[in-house]
């Protein structure tokens with residue numbers, strides 16, 4: 001897939017003599033996060049290979065992964081079931097409406113049941129209720145997702161650093177596996193505590209040319225403040241690139257702050273992966289009544 005990569009200019013980049021490129025995998029779809037696309041690719045093929053015509057997966061009410069799974073399943077002629085954490089709230093928010101419009105059947109479970117979602121017992125109950133399905137974990141990260149995410153990079157992506165936002169770690173794991181040993185991959189977690197994430201990424205990868213920088217997550221997952229909102233809106237106004245408040249906005253703020261703090265050596269180059277996520281902005285705008293690029 002040919003994906004646009006664009007160099008962006010910023011006073012601090014010029015001052016520090018660092019080049020920054022953005023790979024626009026968000027452009028794959030206006031609503032479905034680009035990285036989710038790569039992560040689903042081989043899972044969809046595997047479901048078909050196993051003769052299963054229904055995908056089942058999990059997520060919260062604003063999950064990018066839920067929306068992406070519904071859309072991808074529909075496109076490939078598969079059915080989809082979304083197990084949603086918590087109670088149904090009507091009217092449905094944009095994410096869940098999008099999922100239903102793309103043929104997903106939603107099933108709400110209590111927060112305590114949701115925690116059991118990987119137990120054999122819970123999965124048996126779901127099978128009894130819905131019949132056979134191809135299971136995709138919450139966030140969509142599994143071996144096949146990582147294989148797909150590795151295709152986010154191609155051979156021309158030879159920058160010194162590759163930066164990406166991190167949720168469950170599948171995307172960065174694929175990118176790490178596809179990077180070369182002269183490159184350093186930097187992950188910006190969207191969650192505060194990330195011990196499990198570190199362990200998962202270690203299990204999914206075979207090199208050590210990566211690190212996590214957790215200084216830009218703010219108060220935690222999907223928590224935003226006015227500085228971040230201002231930054232995102234200004235970035236959109238100057239570069240015409242919409243960032244989101246959960247993943248890519250925090251990453252970009254982090255990259256530019258690290259440049260200002262001389263983290264990157266002079267004459268080095270950075271590739272930032274724009275994974276998408278505008279989906280999340282719709283949710284935030286609906287919930288908080290703030291203005292973010294949509």
Ligand SMILES: *Cc1c(COP(=O)(O)O)cnc(C)c1O
Nearest residue numbers: 033167168169170171275276277
């Ligand atoms: C889901 C998502 C991520 C995180 O991907 P993981 O593979 O779960 O780490 C990053 N950016 C955006 C925009 C996303 O929607």
